[in-house]
Amino acid sequence: MNELQKKVIDLKNEKGALILAHYYQTIDIQEVADHVCDSFEMARRARDAQEGLLIICGVRFMAESAKILNPGKTVLLPSPDAGCPMADMVTPEAVLELRRRHPGAAVVCYVNSSASVKAVSDVCCTSSSAVKIVRSLPGKSVIFIPDKNLGSYVASLIPEKDVILYDGYCPAHNNITEADVTAARAAHPGARLLMHPECRPEALRHADYIGSTAGIIEDALATDAESFIIGTESGVTERLELLAPGKTFHPLVSAFICPDMKKTTLADVLESLERGRHEIYLSDEEISAAGACLERMVAIG
Numbered sequence: 194m195n196e197l198q199k200k201v202i203d204l205k206n207e208k209g210a211l212i213l214a215h216y217y218q219t220i221d222i223q224e225v226a227d228h229v230c231d232s233f234e235m236a237r238r239a240r241d242a243q244e245g246l247l248i249i250c251g252v253r254f255m256a257e258s259a260k261i262l263n264p265g266k267t268v269l270l271p272s273p274d275a276g277c278p279m280a281d282m283v284t285p286e287a288v289l290e291l292r293r294r295h296p297g298a299a300v301v302c303y304v305n306s307s308a309s310v311k312a313v314s315d316v317c318c319t320s321s322s323a324v325k326i327v328r329s330l331p332g333k334s335v336i337f338i339p340d341k342n343l344g345s346y347v348a349s350l351i352p353e354k355d356v357i358l359y360d361g362y363c364p365a366h367n368n369i370t371e372a373d374v375t376a377a378r379a380a381h382p383g384a385r386l387l388m389h390p391e392c393r394p395e396a397l398r399h400a401d402y403i404g405s406t407a408g409i410i411e412d413a414l415a416t417d418a419e420s421f422i423i424g425t426e427s428g429v430t431e432r433l434e435l436l437a438p439g440k441t442f443h444p445l446v447s448a449f450i451c452p453d454m455k456k457t458t459l460a461d462v463l464e465s466l467e468r469g470r471h472e473i474y475l476s477d478e479e480i481s482a483a484g485a486c487l488e489r490m491v492a493i494g
């Protein structure tokens with residue numbers, strides 16, 4: 194641990210705070226976190242937290258979800274402009290228009306979305322829970338927002354459902370082409386290819402395993418393979434290098450980075466603890482409107 198990390202841990206203990214970090218955060222932040230999580234586990238841990246102060250090292254929708262699920266707590270987002278470009282691709286108006294065009298279809302909303310979009314949806318999901326959640330719905334038709342790639346992956350596994358897609362995507366994952374995948378396969382013959390479902394279908398069809406950030410890590414640790422190609426953000430590759438130093442992890446492309454996830458620095462985390470920055474404020478109306486959709490996700494997923 195370096196000096197800055199020790200300061201963060203001391204202050205965290207003094208304030209009785211809980212630090213939750215996503216796997217895409219830098220390793221110095223992952224090392225001071227109480228829990229390093231995928232987005233489903235982050236939501237669940239935030240909901241169940243007993244601590245009065247939650248520091249969310251990730252992007253805005255994660256901190257908003259924490260506040261919605263546990264509104265009595267103070268929730269801080271150390272880097273206030275860490276957003277998710279995919280979450281910004283859909284508005285409540287667009288969801289309401291889809292509802293008008295497809296009456297009777299349930300709206301499944303990827304957790305990578307704003308509180309106002311969650312408020313007009315029926316149930317949230319994450320990449321680890323999406324299949325289970327869509328399968329659990331009683332009707333045949335489902336509007337899946339905003340990620341067209343995750344939505345088409347889910348649709349491919351549940352052919353009995355009619356999944357209506359929206360044209361949103363994650364810029365980092367959608368950037369991966371089928372040619373990138375074949376080039377990585379050629380460069381690392383025999384390596385096991387693990388991919389995140391936010392990648393395009395034509396790239397995903399080459400994968401040996403498709404799952405959330407936590408699922409990718411579990412697969413890499415559990416299988417006997419010694420060499421892996423990691424088809425998601427670099428934070429996951431770096432964490433695997435820490436957890437399994439005897440195995441080899443190749444990023445699917447060089448610089449597989451989510452710029453927003455990398456906005457948070459360890460110095461921001463310290464400042465957040467020292468000065469209470471940057472608190473998430475949502476109105477009671479916003480919390481109750483978006484809460485049902487998130488609570489359903491945690492209960493089913």
Ligand code: 13P
Pocket residue numbers: 230231232233305319320321363391404405406407
């Ligand atoms: P996970 O739920 O797999 O951690 O994904 C979060 C995310 O933003 C992926 O880009």
Ligand code: SF4
Pocket residue numbers: 252276277278279280305363364365366391426451452453454
């Ligand atoms: Fe959003 Fe993509 Fe970054 Fe995940 S990796 S937070 S989906 S922009």
